[in-house]
Amino acid sequence: MRTLVDNAALDAWLARVLPAREARVEKAEKLSGGAIQESWGLAVRADGSVRQLVLRRDSEGTIAASRSRKDEHRLLEAAWAAGVAVPRPIAFCEDETVAGGPFALVQRVSGVGYGPKVVRDATLGGDRAALGRELGRQLARIHAITPDAALAAVLGPRPADPALAQVAHLRESLDALGANRPGLEWALRWAERHAPAPDAVVVTHQDFRTGNFMVDDTGLTAILDWEFAGWSDPMADLGWFCAECWRFSRPDLEAGGLCDRTPFYEGYERESGRRIDQGRVRWWEILAHVRWAVIALQQAGRRASGTEALSLALTGRVADGLELMALRMTPPGKVSA
Incomplete structure (x- = not known):
């Protein structure tokens, strides 16, 4: 899949949705857990400050019962609106050329999940x-x-x-x-x-x-x-x-x-x-x-x-x-x- 650092298309997309005059992924780390999907922690410098975000996209294979990332993001938006304690949803990208496939972006939350x-x-x-x-x-x-x-x-x-x-x-x-x-x-x-x-x-x-x-x-x-x-x-x-x-x-x-x-x-x-x-x-x-x-x-x-x-x-x-x-x-x- 396409790299997340030094990715001009991703940086431009992030600048639009955050929004910011300019944005750049300074670091991307694959997060543990998530046996079916991939979650990546991103450190994004946007207009001089660093924001901690999570990008969630499909892994190479999945199982039939798993919803698409687009559907999952819509569910997360509904949960956030209902006052459920979830990471704040930011945006969803359908353009596969940006990061190698559709992905969701949310605010990173601190804590331990294992x-x-x-x-x-x-x-x-x-x-x-x-x-x-x-x-x-x-x-x-x-x-x-x-x-x-x-x-x-x-x-x-x-x-x-x-x-x-x-x-x-x-x-x-x-x-x-x-x-x-x-x-x-x-x-x-x-x-x-x-x-x-x-x-x-x-x-x-x-x-x-x-x-x-x-x-x-x-x-x-x-x-x-x-x-x-x-x-x-x-x-x-x-x-x-x-x-x-x-x-x-x-x-x-x-x-x-x-x-x-x-x-x-x-x-x-x-x-x-x-x-x-x-x-x-x-x-x-x-x-x-x-x-x-x-x-x-x-x-x-x-x-x-x-x-x-x-x-x-x-x-x-x-x-x-x-x-x-x-x-x-x-x-x-x-x-x-």
């Missing part, structure tokens, strides 16, 4: 119960987003039954991979037979978890990675956040490895005015393990194409443990406690 470190390092995030409540409040704000016409076009029609639609999508994804995963097939059939009845359908983040937000030593600074966002049951986001596979080294702390569920649930209920249905959350937690397993297998497929990093092959290996977890959570006849 999930295992956030869980392990108790100096990050401030008071963990307070962090849990704030994350609950932020999730409620996401679920309260009312799409305008442009965002509605991005999201498409609301599914009548998000639970069964997700089961069908995951089954189709497994079939497309040609993966022989009987444990995942069992879990999908179990989920289909025990799916909750349709209820509310709202805008959901669909990857709201530890590792996709940033914290400093006082608390939350930003919620990241909106590429999977779409319509779903609001309990889907709560189940994804609380799923054991996203607690890292603290499986005992059920709210993202950070705290117990109580403060997280409290923050959500107070902000949203919606009562949490714990049975629905539990069903979505079970499906979270299946979904993450399918995504991991898709990531391994990207590596098999020969265009992506070796780390994606290692990501594919986590599917085995997730499949076992899904089996343990789906005994015949009832939802496990």
Whole structure:
């Protein structure tokens, strides 16, 4: 892909959108994280002062469920307008000659986002119960987003039954991979037979978890990675956040490895005015393990194409443990406690 430093076309574009009389990228560093897309930290000198920005563009390969960078940027704009703690969106560029492909530009936010470190390092995030409540409040704000016409076009029609639609999508994804995963097939059939009845359908983040937000030593600074966002049951986001596979080294702390569920649930209920249905959350937690397993297998497929990093092959290996977890959570006849 095209270089970001000493790039006259990018410098000219930055001058237009910041705006500034002149702008120049002095430094570009590839940021860690973002297994599906590339994020680059830019130090941009604009009219004598240096601004810290992030440029987000496609990596060499992607997975089908990931939205385009243009759609993701539109979602970020809607979240910013709704008062969600996200990096401030600046502009989107469709001209592929500027930086080797379409890209979004946002203000850089300070903090740490790497999930295992956030869980392990108790100096990050401030008071963990307070962090849990704030994350609950932020999730409620996401679920309260009312799409305008442009965002509605991005999201498409609301599914009548998000639970069964997700089961069908995951089954189709497994079939497309040609993966022989009987444990995942069992879990999908179990989920289909025990799916909750349709209820509310709202805008959901669909990857709201530890590792996709940033914290400093006082608390939350930003919620990241909106590429999977779409319509779903609001309990889907709560189940994804609380799923054991996203607690890292603290499986005992059920709210993202950070705290117990109580403060997280409290923050959500107070902000949203919606009562949490714990049975629905539990069903979505079970499906979270299946979904993450399918995504991991898709990531391994990207590596098999020969265009992506070796780390994606290692990501594919986590599917085995997730499949076992899904089996343990789906005994015949009832939802496990």
